[in-house]
Amino acid sequence: MKILVTGGAGYIGSHAVYMLIKNGHTVVVADNLSTGFKENIHKEAKFYEGDISNKLFLSNIFEDESDIEAVMHFAGSIRVDESIYKPLEYFKNNADAVRVLLSACQNSNISTFIFSSTAAIYGQAKTVPIDELDEKNPMNPYGESKLAAENLIKSWCDIRDVNFVIFRYFNVAGAHSNGKLGIKSNNLTHLIPLIVKSAIDKKEIFRIFGDDFETEDGTCVRDFIHVQDLVEAHLLGLEWSIKNERSGIFNLGSEKGYSVKQVYDTATQVLKIEIPFEIIEKRFGDPAKIYASTILAKEILKWKPKYNLKKIIMSEYKFRLKFTKDSQSKPH
Secondary structure (H helix, E strand, O other): EEEEEOOOHHHHHHHHHHHHHHOOEEEEEEEEEOOOHHHHHHOOOOOEOOOOOHHHHHHHHHHHHOOOEEEEOOOOOOHHHHHHHHHHHHHHHHHHHHHHHHHHHOOOOOOOOEEEEEHHHHHOOOOOOOOOOOOOOOOHHHHHHHHHHHHHHHHHHHHHHHHHEEEEEEEOOOOOOOOOOOEEEEEEEEHHHHHHHHHOOOOOEEEEEEEOOOOOOOOOEEEEEEHHHHHHOOOOOOOHHHHHHHOEEEEEOOOEEEEEEHHHHHHHHHHHOOEEEEOOOOOOOOOOOEEOOHHHHHOOOOOOOOHHHHHHHHHHHHHHHHHHHHHOOOOO
């Protein structure tokens, strides 16, 4: 099957491309390289460089690759804190870009549309673990823009007789077992990469945003999933949707919440490194506790995550160590 992967040069998208090709699929990648890297793209994937908010760019892809049967959409903006200050940009990149992509799909033969969504659409959950039918009450423009995109996809797919699979991610971390794919940036925003960066560079003090949340130790509780477990779910979702001609929405997480302090303590134990930290003021829009029920993904897709928190941290550490050394050795 030929699959279009938007954002296929980015962190999660590149992992998906590798898994799809490993499983015998033909992959077309569309990416503007704003946050992705050309070196991430699998050598067997066909690459189109451009912005998916440009309908002409997408129309040309579908014209050249008229046998595309499915789309996996990973491209978008993902920083909660940034979305608060750039709401228009986030709605453009996360919601309007989906509108343009679906419009370009209208004359194609795609049977399945897979969308990368987020747990941020739930906001501050009333109960945990969160299941897919729980109230959607996003606390920031990032979550709001992703929820708008979800609604648009469902409406469009219903009238076009196209199946969709929407995955709501919790916190994704870790790196590929091949050592080549990971978060290739020093401007990190996610918890586990930030802790690991502080473990490697003692000048980087790990910051805990608030210790007065209504949780056991006062720090936020979050859910973590390894990136390879995540993309495996996408492959299973694709196969399930095509085989059964069905649509579905699935949470992807570990079903267990860890506080920021627990993640920090686990990292110091696994890495056997003292990591400098400080507690600072909490951020606006951070819910106290959020983690997933993944019963649907496990029962319907037969998905079984392989990486626990310790393995996630160690895989991130191995990649970050190599990335740091490579970055320092490159001429500036």
